[in-house]
Amino acid sequence: MTSVLDRGAPPAPQDDRPIELHRARTGPDRVFRGLLLACSSVVLAIIGGITLYLFLRSRQAWHYQGLRFFTSDNWQPQSRPAFYGVLGMLSGSVIIAVEALVLALPVALATGLAINEYAPLRLRKAMTALVDLLAALPSLVYGLWGVFFVQPHINGLTRWLAAHASFIPIFRNDTGLFGSSLFICGVVVAVMILPIIASVSREIMAQVPREQCEAAVALGGTRWGMVTDVILPFARNGIVGGALLGLGRAMGETIAVTLIISASNRLTSHILETGGGSIASVIAVEFTQGGDLQKSALVLAGLTLFVTTLVVNLGARSVVNRSGGDR
Amino acid sequence: MTAALRAPEAPVPDLDQPPRRPRADPAEVAEVAGAAVAAGAGVFALFHVAGWNAPFGFAVCWYLLFAVIYRVILHQTYGEVEAKDRMATMLIFSGAVIALLPLLVIIWLVLQRGLTTALTGFPHFLTHDLRGIQPNDPVSKAGMKHAIVGTIEQVGMATIVTVPIGVGTALYLNEIGGRLAATVRLIVDAMSGVPSIIAGLFVYIFWVQPRNTEGFSGFAASMAIGILMLPTITRTAEEVLRIVASSLREAALALGAPEWRMICLVVVPTARAGLVTASILGVARAVGETAPVLLTAFGSRATNWNPFHGPQADLPLQVYQLARSPLNNNVKEAWAGAAVLIAIVLTLFTLARILSAGGSGRKRRGRAGSSPAGHQTLITAGAARGPSITATSSPPDSVTHLLNPPPTEDT
Numbered sequence: 001m002t003s004v005l006d007r008g009a010p011p012a013p014q015d016d017r018p019i020e021l022h023r024a025r026t027g028p029d030r031v032f033r034g035l036l037l038a039c040s041s042v043v044l045a046i047i048g049g050i051t052l053y054l055f056l057r058s059r060q061a062w063h064y065q066g067l068r069f070f071t072s073d074n075w076q077p078q079s080r081p082a083f084y085g086v087l088g089m090l091s092g093s094v095i096i097a098v099e100a101l102v103l104a105l106p107v108a109l110a111t112g113l114a115i116n117e118y119a120p121l122r123l124r125k126a127m128t129a130l131v132d133l134l135a136a137l138p139s140l141v142y143g144l145w146g147v148f149f150v151q152p153h154i155n156g157l158t159r160w161l162a163a164h165a166s167f168i169p170i171f172r173n174d175t176g177l178f179g180s181s182l183f184i185c186g187v188v189v190a191v192m193i194l195p196i197i198a199s200v201s202r203e204i205m206a207q208v209p210r211e212q213c214e215a216a217v218a219l220g221g222t223r224w225g226m227v228t229d230v231i232l233p234f235a236r237n238g239i240v241g242g243a244l245l246g247l248g249r250a251m252g253e254t255i256a257v258t259l260i261i262s263a264s265n266r267l268t269s270h271i272l273e274t275g276g277g278s279i280a281s282v283i284a285v286e287f288t289q290g291g292d293l294q295k296s297a298l299v300l301a302g303l304t305l306f307v308t309t310l311v312v313n314l315g316a317r318s319v320v321n322r323s324g325g326d327r
Numbered sequence: 328m329t330a331a332l333r334a335p336e337a338p339v340p341d342l343d344q345p346p347r348r349p350r351a352d353p354a355e356v357a358e359v360a361g362a363a364v365a366a367g368a369g370v371f372a373l374f375h376v377a378g379w380n381a382p383f384g385f386a387v388c389w390y391l392l393f394a395v396i397y398r399v400i401l402h403q404t405y406g407e408v409e410a411k412d413r414m415a416t417m418l419i420f421s422g423a424v425i426a427l428l429p430l431l432v433i434i435w436l437v438l439q440r441g442l443t444t445a446l447t448g449f450p451h452f453l454t455h456d457l458r459g460i461q462p463n464d465p466v467s468k469a470g471m472k473h474a475i476v477g478t479i480e481q482v483g484m485a486t487i488v489t490v491p492i493g494v495g496t497a498l499y500l501n502e503i504g505g506r507l508a509a510t511v512r513l514i515v516d517a518m519s520g521v522p523s524i525i526a527g528l529f530v531y532i533f534w535v536q537p538r539n540t541e542g543f544s545g546f547a548a549s550m551a552i553g554i555l556m557l558p559t560i561t562r563t564a565e566e567v568l569r570i571v572a573s574s575l576r577e578a579a580l581a582l583g584a585p586e587w588r589m590i591c592l593v594v595v596p597t598a599r600a601g602l603v604t605a606s607i608l609g610v611a612r613a614v615g616e617t618a619p620v621l622l623t624a625f626g627s628r629a630t631n632w633n634p635f636h637g638p639q640a641d642l643p644l645q646v647y648q649l650a651r652s653p654l655n656n657n658v659k660e661a662w663a664g665a666a667v668l669i670a671i672v673l674t675l676f677t678l679a680r681i682l683s684a685g686g687s688g689r690k691r692r693g694r695a696g697s698s699p700a701g702h703q704t705l706i707t708a709g710a711a712r713g714p715s716i717t718a719t720s721s722p723p724d725s726v727t728h729l730l731n732p733p734p735t736e737d738t
Contacts, residue, residue, distance in 0.1 A: 047518055223412055259650060280618070
């Protein structure tokens with residue numbers, strides 16, 4: 001009597017390897033699998049294409065400028081000879097991103113905690129929807145809000161900071177001009193990255209084992225004690241990952257920054273002064289101007305931004321994947 | 328001895344009545360209100376005496392003083408431990424309010440400044456473009472037809488290409504897996520962080536510049552938009568596909584279906600609502616993208632119906648270009664365009680939420696496929712409800728249609 005499972009003599013007891021099961025792949029199955037594989041390869045091709053084309057087009061500027069491109073903050077495409085240094089723009093991007101993160105992280109954490117632990121059940125869906133809507137608004141609209149609402153209203157705060165906090169170097173304002181500054185960009189970009197950090201933190205915090213939370217309360221702790229002693233340590237990696245994701249997004253933000261800072265060639269790290277720029281905003285403003293060399297320099301700056309955001313995003317991903325608390 | 332164990336004056340609940348929702352404790356309300364009023368009065372006096380006039384600063388100082396006074400009140404009333412807890416509750420709620428306040432401000436601002444311009448002489452704003460409009464012409468002559476046409480064509484072309492590829496990638500990651508899947512997942516995550524200007528820059532180098540003056544086109548913009556849409560659609564679709572009960576897949580395979588039929592006829596229809604939601608979310612993101620279009624379609628003031636030839640306008644791009652202009656009329660037109668843009672994004676967003684909520688009309692808690700009722704409905708033909716975007720399990724779909732030919736009498 002043979003059965004479908006008959007494969008000859010059963011393996012000897014000491015032969016402990018698992019049986020390899022192979023399914024015969026039929027024709028249509030192979031075609032379908034190939035189709036899905038082709039779809040996935042598109043993603044690989046796009047990333048490869050972006051890296052390749054950015055690299056190739058930027059070589060002209062690299063041969064012209066060399067390492068000084070990354071060590072100088074002088075960006076003078078108009079001067080003869082032209083000089084291209086990306087450090088000023090890069091520091092502008094970093095300043096905006098860090099300021100946005102500092103402003104957004106506590107508020108995003110509070111929002112995530114509010115949705116998960118503090119809000120009444122009926123409000124949770126609505127609050128989640130509102131946070132998602134914050135993420136869905138176009139950055140152009142944030143830029144308009146920044147220019148026409150935040151900028152006039154934040155004037156008092158910036159002047160006060162420059163008058164009373166100028167012992168901190170970045171708050172110094174030597175020019176007396178206060179509009180169109182990196183500070184305002186940071187505030188607007190903070191609102192933009194807030195939903196990202198809030199969503200990631202909320203999802204991670206929702207994965208805390210409820211038994212541990214309930215145990216903390218059962219032992220006589222308050223709700224805040226439960227949050228600090230159970231939820232936040234558990235979600236720490238996820239929150240850091242979410243913050244890094246927000247940082248990456250903030251560094252790449254183009255349109256809101258360009259609208260606020262507008263066309264300014266003056267790169268400064270005094271965030272309350274008029275001027276300053278990020279890599280993305282400089283590319284957006286200058287890409288029509290100049291000849292091949294300037295375009296190549298812009299591409300090299302773009303490649304710098306691309307690599308930086310890639311590193312930050314992949315770092316964020318690996319940190320989030322390590323989250324889950326101590327088991 | 329029993330006196331020590333008796334609970335202090337707790338009212339015995341009447342078990343025949345439904346539990347009453349706890350009303351706000353008047354003492355707590357009084358604490359908050361008292362601190363708020365006291366802080367308001369203090370800051371008002373301070374600002375009045377010092378002669379400052381700064382609404383934003385007033386609000387900030389008021390909040391800080393309110394927090395201090397409230398903390399002191401709590402400490403006096405409840406003792407240190409519970410005071411910290413209640414203070415944290417107040418801070419967290421106010422943090423959530425601070426987070427959601429800009430949303431309301433932004434939407435109100437755009438609608439207030441742009442809706443009247445957009446609606447005067449409706450539908451004039453949607454059926455005329457900016458061709459031939461002089462700087463001094465009244466705003467009522469302007470229109471966004473060229474931008475709306477451009478957006479529809481560019482986003483439409485991007486959607487037609489990206490949705491199948493994105494869903495295909497998600498299917499590959501979820502159903503087939505393998506060594507390549509981990510790499511692809513990593514690349515998709517990396518791609519979702521690509522700045523929008525870099526996507527535009529890439530298409531500019533790759534497509535626009537080699538063609539010199541012929542390069543700017545709506546088609547190039549749709550390529551850049553597609554690059555940005557693809558990771559969003561792929562990731563959301565993958566999450567949606569993950570929710571489909573594995574018992575469905577196993578049942579299909581057990582009934583003899585080949586893998587491709589299992590995917591195409593069981594998994595995808597079950598996840599249909601979720602996949603549509605994923606696509607709509609991708610489209611909502613694409614509609615608002617300005618930077619990639621800036622570098623590839625370049626914008627124009629006249630309507631260009633041909634997306635393959637010549638610069639084309641786009642709604643966010645046109646608003647951006649108008650907003651940067653120093654002319655007042657242009658800024659008003661920009662607000663009107665922004666109002667139209669927000670209306671489109673809000674509509675798409677609401678549509679996505681309705682679809683995702685309606686798709687899982689009967690939400691069940693617990694793991695997918697473990698509910699005992701689920702196995703029952705496997706045999707009977709049941710209407711499929713797709714999974715919601717907020718992951719809960721869904722009733723399994725019928726798999727009897729996999730049987731080909733129809734079952735004979737003795738089965």
